[in-house]
Amino acid sequence: MGSRRNLSLAVLAACAALTATAAPAFARPEPPARVDGLGPDFLWGVAASGFQSEGHAPDSNWSRYAASGATKDAYHDSVDFYDRYLSDIQLAQGLGVKVYRISVEWARVQPRPGVWDEDGLRFYDKVIGAIRAAGMRPMITLDHWVYPGWEVDRGGWGNPGIVEDWLANARRVVDRFAAADPLWVTFNEPLAYPILETTGGRLPITEVNAMRDRIAQAHSAIYDYIHTRQPGAMVTSNVAYMPGAEDAVNGPLIDKIAGKLDYIGIDYYYGLTPDTLGSQADITEMWKRPLQPEGIYYALDHYATKFPGKPLYIVENGMPTENGAPRADGYSRADDLRDTVYWIQRAKADGMNVIGYNYWSLTDNYEWGSYTPRFGLYTVDVLTDPTLTRRPTDAVPAYTAITHDGGVPADYRPTRDPKPCSLVDALASCTDPVTVPR
Secondary structure: OHHHHHHHHHHHHHHHHHHHHOOOOOOOOOOOOOOOOOOOOOEEEEEOOHHHHHOOOOOEHHHHHHHOOOOOOOOOOOOOHHHHHHHHHHHHHHHOOOEEEEEOOHHHHOOEOOEOOHHHHHHHHHHHHHHHHOOOEEEEEEEOOOOEHHHHHOOHHHOOOHHHHHHHHHHHHHHHHHHHOOEEEEEOOOOHHHHHHHHHHOOOHHHHHHHHHHHHHHHHHHHHHHHHHOOOOOEEOOEEOOOOOHHHHHHHHHHHHHHHOOOEEEEOOOOOOHHHOOOOOOHHHHHHOOOOOOHHHHHHHHHHHHOOOOOEEEEEOOOOEEOOOOOOOOOOHHHHHHHHHHHHHHHHHOOOOEEEEEEEOOEOOOEOOEOOEEOOOEEOOOOOOOOOOOEEOOHHHHHHHHHHHOOOOOOOOOOOOOOOOOOOOOHHHHHOOOOOOO
8 A cells, every 4th residue: 555655646746747847749528518328238247256255165265264263253144146146136127137147156166176065066057147137237257366276275476287177177167158158258367366466475475576567478378268268258357447657566467468358347436635545544444534425437448548448337436434424535335326327427428438347346345354344235144133034235226217317317417526636547637637517
């Protein structure tokens, strides 16, 4: 966090200098009084991941970590998607979404080297079948930071042999589910792997570049394989957008796999402005991090500029609260969602090829070893409610209206004004900020 803040301060200084001395070469379009909806082909979705929501966890790097006592909360069975997948999929269907993102957990389907568990695979058969029966398209993530315990014993991503191990499982999953015509995510937020693998000295920091190269190699190989099994497939590896430092942080990997991305998957959560540089709470108190809905416009603009014409998909976006309580800044989940969608509509109106948006997440889940951060459209009190009842938040009717209407109303105005100098896209968003009509 310290190095991130120092980099952000450097960006701020550069922004201030440019603001004083230079006008942008291409000014943004004037803000329109009315913004069209996103159209009938736009892919509204919800997102979840295996370990974080399924429960009944098999032996893996994350189940071992949770069992070690290092996490804030014990894992229990999370929100037990494993037994409740049908009712959760029905909740998503009721929202009117078109895409349901899951991960197929390597640890569940390959419990030992060379051995695949048919019960595990049949579980995902049922989940993906239910998604399709509900009129939605699955988005399958092959790797959401979880790998089997036997792979931990081999050294995880510090082991060069993990690439072939990973590909053996990934090919099995692709063979099994390509006929369901899913969207694909190879690695979820791959930047996180070097961070997770080196945290606490598990692997030396000198291994970071080698890990990145292995992930790029695995992505590229499975990208080609998917396209042999599913003509016309859409494949990505989604980035965790890093305000103020995106190219420095995610660029080295994205540049390596740029030719094997059918769409750019973007996860956007938090903003960065001069007045919030000192309030970037750590991961254990993520509900204190400042939200900036117009930042999603800058994130989309960043990748629209980097990859002209390439489809852009917000694979994850949402807001955290502390145990479901109102945020200290007074921002509601429904208002944040509507404001965010407004800025996606603005991005589309300004020519960006935005094709989809997933809300993270359908229900609360196990976030970084804790049940305190709540991201769900439906909240679940894992630690106090043995029935694990899914209780709708104010964002459920808001999202249902958005999917029905194709966005927020044409004359909608965000509840929060955009910041005059945002650092989300570094210089561009500071020298040429977006505005709303008055």
